[in-house]
Amino acid sequence: MSDQASHGAQLLTLTRAARLVGVSRGALQKKIKKGELETFEGMVKPEDLLRAYPDTQLEDNTALEHFTQIKDEAFFHRVRERLLPEPEVLAERLSGLSKELANTRAQMERYKTITDWLYDKLNEYEKTGGNETRTIIGPLKLWLRHELEKQSPSDYLQSYVVKESFLRLMTAHVRLLPGQREFFVEGSDTILDAALRAGLSLRYGCSNGNCGLCRAKVVSGKTHLMRHTDYTFTESEKNQGYVLLCSHTAVTDLEIETSEIDGIQDIPKQEIATRVKKVEPLSDDIALLHLQTPRTKRLQFLAGQSVTLETGNGAEGDYPVASCPCDDRNLQFHLLRQRGNRLSEYVFKKLKPGDIVSLVGPKGDFTLNEESPRSLIFLAHGTGFAPIKSLIEHAMARDVAETMHLYWVAGENGHYLNNLCRSWTDALDDFLYTPLQAEKTKTASVLKQILKDHPDIGEFDIYAAGQTDFLTSVKKSLAGSKFPENQLITSRVD
Numbered sequence: 001m002s003d004q005a006s007h008g009a010q011l012l013t014l015t016r017a018a019r020l021v022g023v024s025r026g027a028l029q030k031k032i033k034k035g036e037l038e039t040f041e042g043m044v045k046p047e048d049l050l051r052a053y054p055d056t057q058l059e060d061n062t063a064l065e066h067f068t069q070i071k072d073e074a075f076f077h078r079v080r081e082r083l084l085p086e087p088e089v090l091a092e093r094l095s096g097l098s099k100e101l102a103n104t105r106a107q108m109e110r111y112k113t114i115t116d117w118l119y120d121k122l123n124e125y126e127k128t129g130g131n132e133t134r135t136i137i138g139p140l141k142l143w144l145r146h147e148l149e150k151q152s153p154s155d156y157l158q159s160y161v162v163k164e165s166f167l168r169l170m171t172a173h174v175r176l177l178p179g180q181r182e183f184f185v186e187g188s189d190t191i192l193d194a195a196l197r198a199g200l201s202l203r204y205g206c207s208n209g210n211c212g213l214c215r216a217k218v219v220s221g222k223t224h225l226m227r228h229t230d231y232t233f234t235e236s237e238k239n240q241g242y243v244l245l246c247s248h249t250a251v252t253d254l255e256i257e258t259s260e261i262d263g264i265q266d267i268p269k270q271e272i273a274t275r276v277k278k279v280e281p282l283s284d285d286i287a288l289l290h291l292q293t294p295r296t297k298r299l300q301f302l303a304g305q306s307v308t309l310e311t312g313n314g315a316e317g318d319y320p321v322a323s324c325p326c327d328d329r330n331l332q333f334h335l336l337r338q339r340g341n342r343l344s345e346y347v348f349k350k351l352k353p354g355d356i357v358s359l360v361g362p363k364g365d366f367t368l369n370e371e372s373p374r375s376l377i378f379l380a381h382g383t384g385f386a387p388i389k390s391l392i393e394h395a396m397a398r399d400v401a402e403t404m405h406l407y408w409v410a411g412e413n414g415h416y417l418n419n420l421c422r423s424w425t426d427a428l429d430d431f432l433y434t435p436l437q438a439e440k441t442k443t444a445s446v447l448k449q450i451l452k453d454h455p456d457i458g459e460f461d462i463y464a465a466g467q468t469d470f471l472t473s474v475k476k477s478l479a480g481s482k483f484p485e486n487q488l489i490t491s492r493v494d
């Protein structure tokens with residue numbers, strides 16, 4: 001039997017391994033790249049994982065907790081609704097673990113019987129055999145006794161087993177086929193919600209069990225229906241194991257056959273009447289507009305995209321969504337007070353919680369190229385920070401980019417979410433943040449600073465958002481530095 005096959009049952013996916021040792025998936029990938037952790041087809045052996053991480057890390061999850069908290073804050077309220085799995089799900093998982101425990105105990109008993117029998121046999125041969133037999137059997141018996149009396153597994157190993165069992169009780173691991181993307185379903189999340197939280201873009205529509213757009217085939221594992229649905233499957237679909245991802249949660253680890261959306265062309269145009277949750281000043285002339293969609297009509301979009309908003313006075317305008325698709329119900333926008341702009345004036349003077357704001361969209365192709373292996377530079381100018389924030393939160397949810405560096409060039413309204421940017425640097429090892437003042441910094445010197453920080457600029461993708469003049473000047477400067485044109489993605493935000 002090959003080494004890999006002999007460990008097949010125990011191999012851990014990177015996502016699960018990262019959870020166990022309390023680090024991000026990116027941190028684990030870095031170790032693999034450096035050759036400090038071996039992988040087998042993208043999976044790791046528990047013993048290699050334990051060797052790569054010193055004891056303390058199983059207990060000390062501070063970094064991951066901080067990271068998770070930062071991510072959770074991007075998800076508004078939905079995160080609070082999902083702490084514990086449904087009782088039926090917990091009961092099934094417990095029953096599964098108990099069966100496993102019973103099997104392990106039965107197996108242990110069997111091994112003990114075999115070793116006792118072997119020891120007795122050796123005794124017998126030692127007594128009846130000649131000198132030569134005794135010289136072989138004596139040390140063999142000693143070795144066997146020593147191995148059997150060896151201490152029980154170390155505290156560290158026990159802690160690993162306890163934690164692994166706890167994780168399996170509280171979460172289920174999902175692998176999508178054929179793409180092989182993975183994520184965890186936690187608490188009482190539906191499979192669709194968990195996928196969105198993990199930054200995956202699956203096909204869906206109503207999120208409510210009516211349209212059938214989220215249907216997918218469960219190849220292995222068990223799901224649990226969480227709400228009544230009106231959608232009817234054909235007999236053949238039922239037999240093949242199709243379920244609605246928006247209405248089912250995972251009971252056990254799952255493999256699901258479904259395709260992710262390929263890009264903006266796969267997202268339908270949506271018209272939604274949203275309600276104002278709050279309008280909060282972020283600075284003298286910038287307001288955070290928080291809109292909430294109805295539960296049954298959420299906005300499907302890709303991070304970085306914009307929508308058209310229409311307020312009660314009939315004014316409309318295009319604005320980038322400043323939150324990430326991981327929370328498709330709670331949408332944030334950063335609005336600049338602009339004299340003569342009817343929508344802006346209405347928002348600053350009249351709009352209040354509970355009012356209706358119509359939304360049409362999404363639009364725009366300022367989206368993350370997830371296939372790119374390059375690290376990321378984000379360049380925000382003023383409220384160009386809004387779509388950049390969405391991209392960063394999405395990149396964090398996907399946990400793929402090796403390093404991210406945010407440069408934010410701000411004018412008189414300042415870095416209105418400076419603390420948020422600082423918290424990203426605290427939470428992520430490889431996140432850098434450089435705030436710059438627009439009045440002191442000409443675009444050429446911003447580029448100079450970037451080149452100084454990253455002399456290997458060609459190894460990066462640059463996402464820049466801001467006013468037209470700023471973007472024109474960024475394009476010009478980068479072209480002068482021979483930066484590949486296709487690695488610069490821009491979005492105009494006036």
Ligand code: FES
Nearest residue numbers: 205206207212246
């Ligand atoms: S999204 Fe409509 S049924 Fe699931």
